[in-house]
Amino acid sequence: MELRQLRALVCIAECGNLTRAAQQLGMQQPPLTRLLQQLEAEMGTPLMERLPRGMRPTAAGLALVQEARMVLARVEAMAGLVQDAAQGGRxxxxxxxxxxxxxxxxxxxxxxxxxxxxxxxxxxxxxxxxxxxxxxxxxxxxxxxxVRSAWEAQPSLSSRHLLSEPMVVAGPLGHALMQSRRPLPLAQLRGQPLVLYRRPAGPGLHDSIVAA
Missing domain, CATH: 3.40.190.10 (Periplasmic binding protein-like II)
Structure with a gap:
């Protein structure tokens, strides 16, 4: 079964006439007739019923026409899908x-x-x-x-710095270091007990805080 046979069958069914279908497909009537005969031979059953004026699909032909329309629609959409995927659209x-x-x-x-x-x-x-x-x-x-902090260099990975954020310290309201609204020098945190990320959960951020 070939796509040109399916296109021919759908066109004949829609036109109801071999002559009009051949004109629409841009081909002569004898080759179109052969395409239909080849498809009927492959299916092992008549697909079109010959009438005094034109033809119409048999029950088998109608079933194949419905399937053929879906197949042809998918084929026509393939080029767009491939281009879309190539450009990152899917x-x-x-x-x-x-x-x-x-x-x-x-x-x-x-x-x-x-x-x-x-x-x-x-x-x-x-x-x-x-x-x-x-x-x-x-x-x-x-x-x-x-992530919030850079990793150690990895040969198979690359990283990009997106933004910088200020580091702040939070503490109890009554703590002496919390009384001023001015920036707090890091040196004043020396010797203070700190609550930090566990290193396994955030090694980069943990190390940055400790290093600071």
Missing amino acids: GHVAIGFTSSAALHPLVAQVLRAFRAQWPRVKVTLEEAGSGELLDGLLAQRLHAAL
């Missing part, structure tokens, strides 16, 4: 983020902008610690990850 992207990064407006803005530009690309999201996100990228389970 597909799937998996994005990871840390729980703290998810609270930043940038993440929501980036996701909304991406969905607006590529509405047919499926986006899946994964929330995890920095170490788990790094493993996901290295295993190619994730395509990108949004």
